[in-house]
Amino acid sequence: MPENCIYVARSSAIAARALAGEMMVMNSADSTFFTLNEVATAIFQAADGRTPLREIVRDRVCEQFDVDPEQAQADAEQFVTELSSHGILLVSHQPLASETPR
Amino acid sequence: MSLMTEVGQKAFELGVPLAVHMDVTYRCNERCVHCYLDHDDHGEMTTAEIKDVLDQLAEAGVFFLTFSGGEVFMRRDFFELVEHARRLMFNVKIKTNAVMIHEREARRIRELDVDTVQISVYSHRPEVHDAITKLPHSFERTIKSVRFLREQGLKVTIANVLMTVNSADHAGVQKLAAELGVHYTLDPTITPMMDGDMSVLSLRIPGAELPDIFHNPALVDSQEEFCAPPKPPSKEDLEGYSCSAGHSFCYISPYGDVFPCVQFPLPTGNIRRQKFLDIWNLSPQMKEVRSIQAKDLTVCSSCSHVASCSRCPGLAYMEGSMRGPSTADCEKSFYRTGVPTANMLRQGLAKPRGVSGNSTPLIQILPLAVPA
Numbered sequence: 001m002p003e004n005c006i007y008v009a010r011s012s013a014i015a016a017r018a019l020a021g022e023m024m025v026m027n028s029a030d031s032t033f034f035t036l037n038e039v040a041t042a043i044f045q046a047a048d049g050r051t052p053l054r055e056i057v058r059d060r061v062c063e064q065f066d067v068d069p070e071q072a073q074a075d076a077e078q079f080v081t082e083l084s085s086h087g088i089l090l091v092s093h094q095p096l097a098s099e100t101p102r
Numbered sequence: 103m104s105l106m107t108e109v110g111q112k113a114f115e116l117g118v119p120l121a122v123h124m125d126v127t128y129r130c131n132e133r134c135v136h137c138y139l140d141h142d143d144h145g146e147m148t149t150a151e152i153k154d155v156l157d158q159l160a161e162a163g164v165f166f167l168t169f170s171g172g173e174v175f176m177r178r179d180f181f182e183l184v185e186h187a188r189r190l191m192f193n194v195k196i197k198t199n200a201v202m203i204h205e206r207e208a209r210r211i212r213e214l215d216v217d218t219v220q221i222s223v224y225s226h227r228p229e230v231h232d233a234i235t236k237l238p239h240s241f242e243r244t245i246k247s248v249r250f251l252r253e254q255g256l257k258v259t260i261a262n263v264l265m266t267v268n269s270a271d272h273a274g275v276q277k278l279a280a281e282l283g284v285h286y287t288l289d290p291t292i293t294p295m296m297d298g299d300m301s302v303l304s305l306r307i308p309g310a311e312l313p314d315i316f317h318n319p320a321l322v323d324s325q326e327e328f329c330a331p332p333k334p335p336s337k338e339d340l341e342g343y344s345c346s347a348g349h350s351f352c353y354i355s356p357y358g359d360v361f362p363c364v365q366f367p368l369p370t371g372n373i374r375r376q377k378f379l380d381i382w383n384l385s386p387q388m389k390e391v392r393s394i395q396a397k398d399l400t401v402c403s404s405c406s407h408v409a410s411c412s413r414c415p416g417l418a419y420m421e422g423s424m425r426g427p428s429t430a431d432c433e434k435s436f437y438r439t440g441v442p443t444a445n446m447l448r449q450g451l452a453k454p455r456g457v458s459g460n461s462t463p464l465i466q467i468l469p470l471a472v473p474a
Binding site: 012013014015016017018019020024026028029031033034035 | 163193218
């Protein structure tokens with residue numbers, strides 16, 4: 001497993017729903033509200049805690065959208081960092097258990 | 103435009119039910135004097151039925167889900183329902199009187215990441231609050247529960263319904279909310295009983311007291327804008343719609359009946375017999391509600407307030423026509439701005455501005471009759 005392997009999972013604390021292909025996401029703790037575009041939605045939906053981010057980018061982004069793989073990976077990492085700072089995504093170098101509300 | 107407003111507009115345009123208010127029971131441990139519900143259980147949906155409805159709502163695109171009643175904690179399975187809703191990733195809000203919330207319940211609500219808990223408080227004076235709820239010590243228990251919820255770091259809103267019997271207490275409740283570190287909302291709307299009985303409307307505060315509310319900067323932000331005389335309506339205003347009822351919002355009763363809104367008792371279908379999306383998309387009643395533009399309103403289309411009035415089509419429906427005026431909102435528009443509404447002028451309750459040639463006030467308002 002490469003050292004920079006990143007796993008992402010959706011937090012159980014959030015509310016989320018797709019509206020016309022774009023995901024609405026809200027963190028009830030601080031009421032932050034986001035809408036994700038189609039590419040970000042694809043990453044969010046695939047964030048199961050078990051699939052490495054690089055694999056998600058390869059299979060869900062590069063295969064479905066016409067993007068440069070390195071650029072897509074860099075953008076995905078930036079996106080994941082931002083959403084994790086709001087508690088919407090959980091990030092780890094180890095696989096994560098998929099969170100469900102307790 | 104805020105992101106939330108943009109999303110609301112998008113859902114409205116696409117006809118997606120973004121928000122649903124679901125009463126899980128009409129049973130209640132309080133007997134509030136202004137309540138519009140019949141508290142007997144006439145066959146509430148079972149746990150399995152409600153879970154199935156929640157699955158359907160998630161599939162239909164519902165994001166904001168409000169659980170209310172009755173008192174939601176009268177259902178022993180309430181947490182099971184919230185848990186299911188949160189698993190489906192709804193943004194959940196709970197409306198409750200909170201008297202059954204103790205430390206354990208408050209902790210569970212936090213663990214389930216409920217967005218907001220809205221609690222009814224009628225007065226800062228226990229005797230006034232308890233006289234409204236008709237439940238002894240309810241004030242003490244409710245406030246204790248607010249503290250439990252706050253200790254868990256939950257967002258709490260105190261909802262203060264204003265009526266004749268507590269009209270002097272809103273400042274006290276607002277101060278109490280600030281002390282408790284919770285949000286405060288004030289609502290002078292009293293709704294007729296769901297069976298059409300109008301007797302509770304006698305509790306509505308007299309229109310003449312509304313200016314004290316609307317012109318109070320502690321209660322209403324942006325005073326100048328809020329109380330400004332209405333601007334002439336544009337073509338866009340006349341082609342606009344009243345509110346989100348039936349467009350991106352609806353209400354589901356404990357018996358599975360679907361309505362455009364919680365205060366719009368127009369039956370559109372029952373979820374025990376039909377799929378939610380079939381009712382939402384195909385019900386002739388929903389379609390009719392959705393078709394009504396401001397220009398179609400019988401009296402209001404010619405009213406100077408048409409673009410800015412809070413006209414509730416549900417209250418109008420209960421007065422006789424969903425295309426007609428809602429007297430309570432006419433009063434609000436008038437007392438907010440000082441400009442009489444077309445409905446008031448039609449009924450001879452006011453004279454239009456600038457037509458009086460003598461020393462009497464430009465506007466004369468007679469007390470509005472409370473429907474029998």
